Amino acid sequence: THTLDCLSSSPSQRECERTAFSFYCAVRERLPVWLLEDMRIMEVFCWEDGQPRAFLPSEALLYALVHDHQDYARYLLNRYSVSALKAPRCSFCCCRSTGAPHLNVAVRYDRVTILGMMLEALKDCGMKSQHREYLDSYGNCSHVADAGKTAVQLAVELSHPDCLLLLLVQGARPDGLDTALQRLISCDVSERRHAQRCLDFLLLFLPEPPLLRCLQDESQRWQSLLGNEVFCWLCGLAPPPLLLQALRCLARSGPDQISTLSNFLQPHIFRL
Incomplete structure (x- = not known):
């Protein structure tokens, strides 16, 4: 604690904190991209x-995500590609975080548009094995929010279906x-x-x-909730329903193919 107090009393560190907070506010106000980049490159500093x-x-992209600054996120991904997706160092323990923060x-902020941009950047990098590894990665630092969870698991936990569908279409493992x-x-x-x-x-x-x-353990309850065909499939007693098999092919071709279906063809119909 004494060491932290000494560090926080350093004029240089206080200046870094001031410029970092100014940058955070500028992204929150969604100032123009050129101005934010000028600030990031010439005026804003971290203490490390x-x-x-x-x-x-990558740190600027996290700010853009939190405040849904889509123009800035688009610029960072176009300019720096997948390097903008590298996990930054944890500010609490100073370890190099891994995973896909x-x-x-x-997913946590339900930023569907920016998530789509990031997944396109990953797809364009041309490294299929690394692409899949990144999508299915877990954070290893306990100080990072949602540590130990994949993006898919978090989307399921928070009930963010649009984010979940984007991740699954890109090849993320369907956990959860x-x-x-x-x-x-x-x-x-x-x-x-x-x-x-x-x-x-x-x-x-x-x-x-x-x-x-x-x-x-609760077969009657789940059979009533899921429908007989899906329940039997999940229990290993029957093949998947025919409509589910048909919709699988459609879902794998892109998220828009499912979300634009008429109500009577939406996936929930195979439980009736």
Whole structure:
């Protein structure tokens, strides 16, 4: 604590804190991109290893995500590509974070448009194995928000179906079925529609249903909730419903293909 007090009393560190807060406010106010970049490159500094340094594009992108500054996010991704998605150093323990904090922040704040931009940048980098690894990564630093969760797991937990569909279409692993089922029965009525869509999307991308004890323990309840065909498929007693198989092909071709379907063809219909 004494060391931190000494550091915070340093005039140089206080100046870094002042410029960093000014930059945060400027992004929050959605000032023009050129002005924000001038600030980031020439005026804004972080305190790291006992000396000031300029804000990184990846740190600026986190600010753009939090405040939904889509123009600035687009510029950073176009200018710096996947390097803007590198995990910045944790400011609490100074370790180099791993994982995909930008994806998790986008999901937490439901920034569907910027998430789409980031996923396009990943796809354009041409490294398929690294692309998949990034989508399915877990944060390793306990100080980072949502540590230990993939972006897909977080989308299911928060019932953000649009973010979930974008991630699944790009090849993210469809984890979290158990969470989706529990979320469906525990969430508020106002959130049930979104929780239902998250479950629907996971079902569309599951290669094989995992064995879930909750289905066996409360079979009547889940059979009533899911419908007989889906329930039997999830329990390994029957093949997937025909409509689900058809919608799988459509879902894999892009998120717009599912979201623009007529109501009577939306995924929930295969539970009737």
